[in-house]
Amino acid sequence: MKMSSTAAVALAIGLVLGAFSGHCSSALEVGFYRGKCGRAIDVEEIVARVVKEKFFKNRTIVAALIRMQFHDCFVNGCDASILLDGSSTEKTAPPNLSVRGYDVIDAAKTAVESECRGVVSCADIIAIATREAVFWGGGGRYEVQTGRRDGFVSQASDVDLPNPSMSVSDSVAAFARKGLNASDMVHLLGGHTVGVAHCNLFQDRLYNFKSTRKPDPDMESSLLERLRLICPENSEGTNATNLDQNPQSSFIVDNSFYKEVVAHRGVLQIDQELAGDPITQAMVKTLASDTNSFSTKFGQAMVKLGAVGVLTTEKQGEIRRSCRAINNLGGVLNFN
Structure with missing residues (x-):
């Protein structure tokens, strides 16, 4: 059976990065982006404005984003792998076919990139956006740890979410x-x-x-x-x-x-x-x-869920330009 180009790249990158797949949350911190985009730019506030606007148009984004973060973090850690497009990526697995909220993350990423290019990961945007949705949904406001990087691997075969009929x-x-x-x-x-x-x-x-x-x-x-x-x-x-x-x-x-x-x-x-x-x-x-x-x-x-299997170094992950694609997909990977 011929493997799709997306699956082949994901597999190849997965083999290279196998040594980096463990839990690594020590580098996460509250306010990680403070000062990284200039004193006047508040990354979390930019994401908050997007989520607030989306929430008042459609309250169901609260459940959508909570579910998205859970489905992302539970499969190989909180690395925004659920956002990647492709014929055999995580979002194509049956449990993920009804996951929603990609438009919210895309809009937040676009807003952040316009103010602070190439600095904020999609994985962190998921965490910040979900916190904001929970707040607007009446769940109070909790502090979000940030500092994640985006993963290179997304394979439907890795999706191992708990079954609702489990004991x-x-x-x-x-x-x-x-x-x-x-x-x-x-x-x-x-x-x-x-x-x-x-x-x-x-x-x-x-x-x-x-x-x-x-x-x-x-x-x-x-x-x-x-x-x-x-x-x-x-x-x-x-x-x-x-x-x-x-x-x-x-x-x-x-x-x-x-x-x-x-x-x-x-x-x-x-x-x-x-x-x-x-x-x-x-x-x-x-x-x-x-x-x-x-x-x-x-x-x-x-917060504890958001620290599962995070990637925090340049060798482990990247800051994607688009949340839906690996930066160097189809290009030469450099881990130096």
Whole structure:
């Protein structure tokens, strides 16, 4: 089988950079770009203006950017590899086909480049833009560490995202492989307080849970009836519903998600199992009852996620001119 040129370059670069693929977050810092573009230029403020404008046109960018950062960081680290175009890059993998927000990152990159050319990485723009989206979505403001560089490798075959039908213990293990603990997992899944899930991700819970030909007994009956109307049996599974079933809170980054799963109104299997599994049950109950702590802890978990497998040296990564392409794709690579 003939390999595409994009895949061939990604593979070749991957072999060269194999030695640099470990976790490396010590160089990240808050305010990394301060003074690097001149005293008058605030990189984070430039990104903030773009995100604010996009948010007031479309509130769903909050969920889109949270999901984008998670999908990027969970696969070979936070290196903006999900942004790269190509026939076999990460964005072509089935779990990433519905990822959105590329236009927000493109607009932020263009705005930053016009003020400070060749300095700010796309990986950092993802992190800053997501923080701003969370803030405008009501989730409070957390400090973002920056100093990442953009990766050279993006392959669909590397995408190993957790499955929404995973058990809690398997999900904990998957997060642990990325240096994230059970508490991080619970707080990051709290990102499901915004966004939607398509029927094909939970349809088995409505009709044939674990091959029983019966619905999941852990789903509250009125939710089951509602979701069956949205997702008829044997349908294609393309319809969608809010992950937070509280209609007053479906677009707000708050602790409503945890209240819903405690009430057996979780949509995804992994979300619902968080409320009943001994590993996570106590954390979920605390988050459901404490209105104020989620914003802080979610922000802390996002910062920790943002440090997974980062690239921070010139040999490890670059500052892309366009977030969608490696600078020297098709050219001669120089690692000196």
